[in-house]
Amino acid sequence: MSAGQTDLLLEVEGLRKSFGDHVVLAGVGLAVRRGSVCTVLGPSGAGKSVFLKCLGGVEQPDAGTIRFDGRLLNAAARADFQRRSSFLFQSNALFDSLTALENVALPLEQTTGLPDHEIRERSLEALRQLEIENFRDRYPSQLSGGMQKRLALARAIVTRPELVFFDEPTAGLDPLRRNAVFAMIAKYQRQFGFTALVVTHDVVEALIASDRVALLDRGRICFEGTPAEFSASTNSVVRGFRDSAEALGSSLAAIRRGESIQSDDA
Amino acid sequence: MLRLLGAQSLHIVFGLGDFALFTGRSFRAATQSRRLFRRIIRAVYEQGALCLPVILIVGAFTGLVLGLQGYYVLNRFGSQGLLGALVSLSLIREMAPVLAALMLVGQAGSALAAELGIQRNSEQIVALETMGASSHGYLVAPRLIAALLVFPLQTALFVAVGLWGGSLSGSLLLGVEPGVYWSSVEQAVGAADVRECFLKAAIFGLLTISLCAYHGFHADRCKSATGARAVSAATTRAVVHSSIIILVADYVITSFLVRS
Amino acid sequence: MKKTTLELYVGIFVLMGIAAVAYLTLKLGSGSLVGGETYLVEARFTNAGGLHGGSSVLLAGVTVGRVEAVRMDPADYSAIATLRIAKVLRLPTDSMASIKTTGLIGDKYVALSPGAEEAYLDPGARITMTESAVDLESLIGKMAFGSVDTDKDPKPAP
Structure with missing residues (x-):
């Protein structure tokens, strides 16, 4: 863990984004502490992934400020931000034409001027840390879903980022694997000391793995606090989301099991 | 009706401008991209080595047919001696650059559009951008640079095989003296023809590969479809637009290169 | 595809291409007046x-x-x-x-x-x-x- 526990690594204020007449983000504010795991919950269509895209610089927000490590994130600071942060995508976004090792080496090759042997060493180290070293010459399509997730995480941490964004890391996985993914995030977050910002709609797993929870609803953050506070909250939106999530849980689990057969064993 | 026309023209102009920007950005990104050479090699393999068989087969049969057709036409005037000139000039000025480019679009261009479309779909392109790597520099620039090299080479191979095919049908099957055929070839072809041939090939390569990359890269812009259907729509658009642009550009280049 | 085989194929292709280009430019393009x-x-x-x-x-x-x-x-x-x-x-x-x-x-x-x-x-x-x-x-x-x-x-x- 980093020294300054009270330090805010990421501060977002008044973030707005709309597509045409459709307002997706109506002023989102969020602060993430250094070394913590912060989860943004929300039903589908609440603007979670647009929020993440705005942070990643893929979408340009209409208004609002983002501060990273106390510095305003503008065009000039973007390169520094990209060097010190990384993304884990819902679909893993691994390159099919590259082997596991080449995939992990890619960010180092493209964004640093390191010599070849050092890139190789650091990539191998990342694979070793995630216990997938034996699969370094396999292509992503030859790996199972869980392995692919780990490979994607290896690629995300190989640049030794301070901040890792997780976009729906459990989408399409069955409950058992969802647990495993959150356990993985928590484990490696502690091991490497990065700050994690997770966007998900899995309430149960998020509550176990996170330090802070925020609920995004209709383009606004309507709750922000610890998992315990979230569970105890009497806020109507929180209650509604919590209850509906639990009620849907059993039926969704059955559906997800059906999905997971396709997405995991492919 | 008039508004529709206006909207369509604006749409086309906007698209062309966007396409030009895309190409320019890719070349600019190439200057900053790291380890570009390796990816150029890979792109040369995709566009060059993998497409070589189809180029050789199509080239040989184009030459064979030109030799056959040319012989029967020239035979009427008793000028079979000009067969070499007919085959070589048709090949070098028009057939080789156009047909080779069409074949390369069919094989390499469609594959490129589909690959980039899937990479867009599976967030690989976004992933590159969040890494701070230029997706244009990584994915598009090596393909464009390779195209500038590969298309002229493929066209030259097409011409060589086509001339050989023409001599095969002309002299082996129909009895034009090989010496007459080859001296007619050498007599007819001038430096300007060869320049025109390579100029066309390079321009076609740049235009088509860039166009295929553009459509694949922006597969997510498709309004009517998403996912796999968007990729297939993007690939179709890439191939159709590339084929059209080859023929349009061929006409424009030919008309500008008025021989004095 | 191993890297070395890939490079080999690229090398063969480029060599063939250059040979064809050389044939076109030197033998045909400039006629008999070359040089x-x-x-x-x-x-x-x-x-x-x-x-x-x-x-x-x-x-x-x-x-x-x-x-x-x-x-x-x-x-x-x-x-x-x-x-x-x-x-x-x-x-x-x-x-x-x-x-x-x-x-x-x-x-x-x-x-x-x-x-x-x-x-x-x-x-x-x-x-x-x-x-x-x-x-x-x-x-x-x-x-x-x-x-x-x-x-x-x-x-x-x-």
Whole structure:
């Protein structure tokens, strides 16, 4: 863990984004502490992934400020931000034409001027840390879903980022694997000391793995606090989301099991 | 009706401008991209080595047919001696650059559009951008640079095989003296023809590969479809637009290169 | 695909391509005048129809040069062709240049027939004895109506 526990690594204020007449983000504010795991919950269509895209610089927000490590994130600071942060995508976004090792080496090759042997060493180290070293010459399509997730995480941490964004890391996985993914995030977050910002709609797993929870609803953050506070909250939106999530849980689990057969064993 | 026309023209102009920007950005990104050479090699393999068989087969049969057709036409005037000139000039000025480019679009261009479309779909392109790597520099620039090299080479191979095919049908099957055929070839072809041939090939390569990359890269812009259907729509658009642009550009280049 | 095999295929392809390019540019593109020194002479024709830059210049059926350019002389409405001729070939001042056709529908070319004078044409000099292109259409017209010998009044084509 980093020294300054009270330090805010990421501060977002008044973030707005709309597509045409459709307002997706109506002023989102969020602060993430250094070394913590912060989860943004929300039903589908609440603007979670647009929020993440705005942070990643893929979408340009209409208004609002983002501060990273106390510095305003503008065009000039973007390169520094990209060097010190990384993304884990819902679909893993691994390159099919590259082997596991080449995939992990890619960010180092493209964004640093390191010599070849050092890139190789650091990539191998990342694979070793995630216990997938034996699969370094396999292509992503030859790996199972869980392995692919780990490979994607290896690629995300190989640049030794301070901040890792997780976009729906459990989408399409069955409950058992969802647990495993959150356990993985928590484990490696502690091991490497990065700050994690997770966007998900899995309430149960998020509550176990996170330090802070925020609920995004209709383009606004309507709750922000610890998992315990979230569970105890009497806020109507929180209650509604919590209850509906639990009620849907059993039926969704059955559906997800059906999905997971396709997405995991492919 | 008039508004529709206006909207369509604006749409086309906007698209062309966007396409030009895309190409320019890719070349600019190439200057900053790291380890570009390796990816150029890979792109040369995709566009060059993998497409070589189809180029050789199509080239040989184009030459064979030109030799056959040319012989029967020239035979009427008793000028079979000009067969070499007919085959070589048709090949070098028009057939080789156009047909080779069409074949390369069919094989390499469609594959490129589909690959980039899937990479867009599976967030690989976004992933590159969040890494701070230029997706244009990584994915598009090596393909464009390779195209500038590969298309002229493929066209030259097409011409060589086509001339050989023409001599095969002309002299082996129909009895034009090989010496007459080859001296007619050498007599007819001038430096300007060869320049025109390579100029066309390079321009076609740049235009088509860039166009295929553009459509694949922006597969997510498709309004009517998403996912796999968007990729297939993007690939179709890439191939159709590339084929059209080859023929349009061929006409424009030919008309500008008025021989004095 | 292993990296070395990939590179091998790329190498083979590039080599083949370069060989083809070299064949086109060296063997075909520059004709038989590659590297040789040349000089320019001019020839005035009353009709240079079909002649253009790049047309061959032949002497005794052998290519000895190319037409550099064809332009109009506004003073007397004649065409002036600039010929680039191999340096090794020295032409007597009374040489004749005529525009001929390869076959019936072939390209036009300039045929040179050397004269007998002792003096030779200097670079930039003008060939005075010329024979213009045969008007193919009128010739065909004559042939079609069988009046090559008795060409009094050729009828217009139907």
